[in-house]
Amino acid sequence: MSHEAASEISGFRRVLGPWHLSFLGVGGIAGANAAAGKANVAYVITLPVQGSLEASDVLGRGVQYAQFDRVGTAAAEMIFGAPAAVIMAAMIMISTFGCFNGQILAGASVYYAMAKDELFFKVTGKLNRKSVPLTALAVQTV
Numbered sequence: 001m002s003h004e005a006a007s008e009i010s011g012f013r014r015v016l017g018p019w020h021l022s023f024l025g026v027g028g029i030a031g032a033n034a035a036a037g038k039a040n041v042a043y044v045i046t047l048p049v050q051g052s053l054e055a056s057d058v059l060g061r062g063v064q065y066a067q068f069d070r071v072g073t074a075a076a077e078m079i080f081g082a083p084a085a086v087i088m089a090a091m092i093m094i095s096t097f098g099c100f101n102g103q104i105l106a107g108a109s110v111y112y113a114m115a116k117d118e119l120f121f122k123v124t125g126k127l128n129r130k131s132v133p134l135t136a137l138a139v140q141t142v
Contacts, residue, residue: 022094031087042075043063043071043072043074043075044063046075046078047059047062047063047066047071047074047075047078048062048063049062049063049064050062050063050064051063051065051066052065058074058077059078060077061074068132072086072088073085073088078087097117104137104140104141105137108133108136108137108139108140109133109136109138110134111124111133111139111140112124112125112133113137115136121139123135124136124139
């Protein structure tokens with residue numbers, strides 16, 4: 001996403017430097033892999049790997065037979081107790097809405113920049129009275 005935001009920064013090469021895409025890309029991938037690895041370690045520390053299909057509690061089912069294959073929720077249930085499903089659902093909703101926000105706004109800025117370069121419909125390159133590319137946002141929703 002840094003390449004999309006760079007068009008909106010004056011002198012972006014000076015601000016971000018020549019290697020910004022490489023570092024941000026590698027850093028993002030490394031960060032995501034580290035987070036996933038830490039989550040898996042937390043699952044294995046919190047729950048036993050082997051479990052029993054007939055077990056009635058989270059600890060008995062373990063990672064192998066987590067209810068509905070939701071290992072993250074099973075680990076959260078070990079930590080937070082009964083409200084774990086609600087907590088996990090809230091965390092997933094926050095994450096999803098954050099992703100939507102970034103994708104919609106970044107995508108609209110691409111349409112706006114393309115229209116300014118005469119590569120897309122000119123109407124998407126216009127700002128409303130609050131300096132928002134409203135038409136580009138509308139096109140992004142389609």
